[in-house]
Amino acid sequence: MACTTILIGKEASYDGSTIVARNEDSPGGQFEPKRMQVVLPQDQPRVYTSTASHLTIELSEEPMRYTSVPDALPGHGVWAAAGFNTANVGMSATETITSNERVLGADPLVEYVPARGVEGQEGYVPAVPGGLGEEDFVTLVLPYIRSAREGVERLGSLLERYGTYEMNGIAFSDVDEIWWLETIGGHHWIAKRVPDDAYVTMPNQLGIDFFDLADAEGAQVEHMASPDLRSWMEENHLNLTLSRRFDAEDIFDAEYFADDEPDEEDEDGSLLPFSLEELISDLERAVDAGDVFNPREAFGSHSDSDHVYNTPRAWFMQRCLNPHDAWDGPEADLHPESDDIPWSRVPERKLTIEDVKYVLSAHYQGTPYDCYGRWGTEDTRRAYRPIGINRNGQLAVLQIRPYVAPELSCIQWMAFGSNPFNALFPLYGNVDTMPEYLSNTTERVSTDSFYWSNRLIAALADARFHENAAHIERYQEKIGGIGHRVLRETDSACRGIEPAAVPAELARANERMADILRDETDALLGRVLFQTSLAMKNAFARSDN
DSSP: EEEEEEOOOOTTTTSSSSSEEEEEEEOOOOOOOOOOOOEOGGGOSSSOTTTOOOOEEEOOOOOEEEEOOOOOSSSOOOOEEEBTTSSOOEEEEEEOOOOHHHHHHHHHOOOBOOOBBOOOOOBBBOBOOBBTTTTHHHHHGGGOOOHHHHHHHHHHHHHHHHHHSSOEEEEEEEEEOOOEEETTTTEEEEEOOTTOOOEEESSSSSOOOEEHHHHHHTTTTTEEOOTTTTHHHHHHTOOOGGGGGHHHHHHOOOGGGGSSOOEEETTTTTSSSOOHHHHHHHHHHHHHSSSSHHHHHHHHHHHHHHHHHHHHHHHHHHHHHSTSSSOOOOOOOTTOSSSOOEEEOOOSOOBOOHHHHTTTSOTTTTOOOOOOOOOHHHHHTSSSOOOTTTTTTEEEEEEEOSSSSSGOEOOOOESSSOGGGGOOOOBSSSSSSOHHHHHHSSSSSSTHHHHHHHHHHHHHHTTTTHHHHHHHHHHHHHHHHHHHHHHHHHHTTTTTOOGHHHHHHHHHHHHHHHHHHHHHHHHHHHHHHHHHHTOOOTOOSOOOO
């Protein structure tokens, strides 16, 4: 699956929330219908079999209830995508990422091998199950974890035991932490805690660019990994990191140096851990010892296709969120095809839900690469893969708010269809059901389904983008404003209610939101249909009236 992810630490967000957001995109030439679902404990399978890999796993633990965004059509697995469980833990899976030949040779992917011959006859070879993948992760992990760290630990153990048939990035969040896990080959993995004051951009490419292996093998303050990662890397000569390739941001990211006494001031007069010369010297020793390294160089890729499909998306997201850096022209520090765009960085201001929606809907606005733009040339406008692409199936933004009661804290903001043409709306996660308008998607195209309504709007509006842009913008702003208002009013209404009664109240708020959403979406469809109909090629100026 092609996707785009942004992660926002609690000190970088506008209200102290942890925020995990991901577009789920269908592969080229496909449009996978999506729907909302709450999986109750009694509906969670006790024996799970993957459709893609034919792997069967027994699930003996007692599951929790959780929300999900599964595929609407049966036949090729659940693909639960994103949700919250009753312990207020969020999970988004997965961002498909890249690898390289050295990694795949050292730890091959665990792919399904079909049976050969006819069972009972000579020469028959039975099928060999494959590993786990995006289809499976949320179902196998989210109902059983009580913190983001537990999510990393559980998924890590599953990967070590069963392996995976693809390279993936997975996000886990709770009210305090966000962790990002990347699979490495068939059975290995690394995970890094998102800095509280930073955001992370992930565009289908292995992203982590600094890893403290000593921390992962020890206190695990900011890093976790497969237990044998160091020896496996050494055996297969995977570490490509040179001591002098790290810069100051890498140095101050390293928990490896956290215990030294401060003895030098920075430009603001605050104390540094120690002198810059000592920092560089210690970092070089750590690199030479294999204690710190760059996973993107070791495990990832810098292919020509990355420069068209992946790196431009990270460039544009960071261009939006740190606009005063040099992004354009000959003086730019980073370009759309740069291989060293940082995995994480501190934003210029605190980031909002609306910022998330904007960057995950982006088509390179304000640049020569905008497919709807008037700048540049026809070639530049088609040079790079947009973030807001026609194949967006759903966008889930998982927000965990620290300033309300725990039973109110989890908000799953949702959008269906192509993001430049849809709106993001909030749903409370602590519920037993989802509104029918969001959960009733079938193969039949119908405006009774929110998913299909969004697909229709996008196809019509795209044909006359500039004429319809104002209608779309007003719709997005109105739905967002109503969403924030409904959250504020519902939070207030739930004060003093017994915790056991809260889910029913939140379900009523979700229904209220869905009713408003349906009315506004139907109205937008009418406006876009009218606007695009005016531009039909069989129009004629002379009227019959």
